[in-house]
Amino acid sequence: METIGxxxxxxxxxxxxxxxxxxxxxxxxxxxxQFRSSMxxxxxxxxxxxxxxxxxxxxESIGGNPLITSDTHKRASDRTAEALQKIERKKGCEVDVxxxxxxxxxxxxxxxxxxxxxxxxxxxxxRITNLMGPLKTAVEHQDPNEVKVVASPDNFAMYYSxxxxxxxxxxxxxxxxxxxxxxxxxxxxxxxxxxxxxxATPLEKTESxxxxxxxxxxxxxxxxxxxxxxxxxxxESDRQRVESLMEEDPLVDSYRSDx
Numbered sequence: 001m002e003t004i005g006x007x008x009x010x011x012x013x014x015x016x017x018x019x020x021x022x023x024x025x026x027x028x029x030x031x032x033x034q035f036r037s038s039m040x041x042x043x044x045x046x047x048x049x050x051x052x053x054x055x056x057x058x059x060e061s062i063g064g065n066p067l068i069t070s071d072t073h074k075r076a077s078d079r080t081a082e083a084l085q086k087i088e089r090k091k092g093c094e095v096d097v098x099x100x101x102x103x104x105x106x107x108x109x110x111x112x113x114x115x116x117x118x119x120x121x122x123x124x125x126x127r128i129t130n131l132m133g134p135l136k137t138a139v140e141h142q143d144p145n146e147v148k149v150v151a152s153p154d155n156f157a158m159y160y161s162x163x164x165x166x167x168x169x170x171x172x173x174x175x176x177x178x179x180x181x182x183x184x185x186x187x188x189x190x191x192x193x194x195x196x197x198x199x200a201t202p203l204e205k206t207e208s209x210x211x212x213x214x215x216x217x218x219x220x221x222x223x224x225x226x227x228x229x230x231x232x233x234x235x236e237s238d239r240q241r242v243e244s245l246m247e248e249d250p251l252v253d254s255y256r257s258d259x
Contacts, residue, residue, distance in 0.1 A: 001096035003117055003186075004087065005037050005046040008079040009055050009103030010071075015145075015234050020055055020103050022233075024243045025252055027259040029233060030055060032106035032246075034064045035255040039110035042117045043099065049083035062258060076100060077185075077210055081196045084189065098192050102183035106242055107230040109251070116184045119222050127191040128214060129222040130157065131182035133230065140180070145234045147181040147209055149223065157221040160209040179223075181211070182230055191219075 009020040009030045016022075020030040027035075030048065038046050048059045051071035059066040067086055073079040080100045088094055097120055099113060116131050132149050135141045141148070144162040152158050159165065160181060168175050187195065201216035203209075214221050233239050246252055 001121065002044050003042055003097040003099060004084075004095050005040070005043045005099045005101050005113065006080045006083045007033050007037065007046070007048045007101045007103050008069075008073075008076040008083070009033075009048055009050045009052075010073075010079075011052045011054065013104075013234075016236065016239075019233060019239070020050075020052075021058060022239055024106050024233075024239060025246050025249075027252070027256065028058060029106045029239075030103045031058065031062060031259050032252075033101060033103050033108055034059060034062065035259065036106075036108050036110055036251060037101050037113060038064075039251075040113035041110070042114045044095075045087075047083055047087060048103070049079045051079075075210060076102060077192065078196055081192055084192060095189055097186055098189055099184065099186040100192075102232065104233045105183055105230055106233065107228075107246060107249075108184065109228045109230070112182070112184055112226050112228050112230070115224050115226055117186050119224060120186055120188065123222075126222045127188050127219060128195075129186050129224050130211065131184050131226045132179045132223045133182045133226050133228070135178040135180050141178050145232070145238075149179050149181045149211075150176075151179060151223045155223045155225070157211065157215060157223055159215070160211050161207050162209065179225075181209075182226060183232065185211075 021028045047065045049067045049069045056066040067083050069079050069082045119126050141164045148165045149160050150158045201213050204212040
């Protein structure tokens with residue numbers, strides 16, 4: 001199966017304007033995502049989809065494949081779907097799997113992409129997967145910028161929320177370790193296009209979590225555990241925290257000279 005990665009990125013973040021080009025250990029954040037994602041064994045090609053010329057120029061300068069997309073998209077999946085269609089027109093053929101890799105996940109490890117794609121290769125009934133990772137502190141569990149997810153025993157998503165779920169207040173000895181969504185999201189090609197044609201749903205709007213649209217329309221999301229430690233960057237304090245964690249990251253040294 002042909003698998004491509006798409007990194008949607010834009011400068012006009014409401015919480016942290018300009019964050020894709022904010023530097024972390026001397027390298028723009030979207031550069032980290034580009035370099036690290038390109039190391040995945042599962043990706044046949046990698047693209048950055050953006051509506052901003054500054055991001056386009058930077059990605060081109062480091063040897064990446066930038067694409068200009070519309071500046072009207074509200075959701076990363078919309079931008080990813082437009083990029084997919086542009087890529088296929090240029091290639092003259094369809095791809096099989098599209099991995100949406102958020103541009104604000106500079107700690108992404110290439111093995112995480114491999115983990116996320118593997119269920120689609122093994123099981124043709126799976127249309128979409130999400131990585132999930134542990135929430136390590138009570139502060140993270142309470143943070144509305146961290147999307148929490150509750151999994152069934154066979155690791156399908158039951159619910160997503162920005163609220164602290166599951167509620168462990170009455171758990172006692174039967175407590176369930178809280179998990180967060182990690183935004184590496186592989187779609188089967190047709191399901192990505194179908195997803196973007198679905199009506200937005202009440203819970204999706206209430207929680208501001210795209211994956212609830214999938215659940216509310218009756219589909220399932222396969223969850224894939226990962227032990228890699230990653231944090232998204234939504235604020236300047238997030239950037240500082242991630243920078244401190246990446247200062248000793250051996251992967252950074254492998255691409256620093258190319259950035």
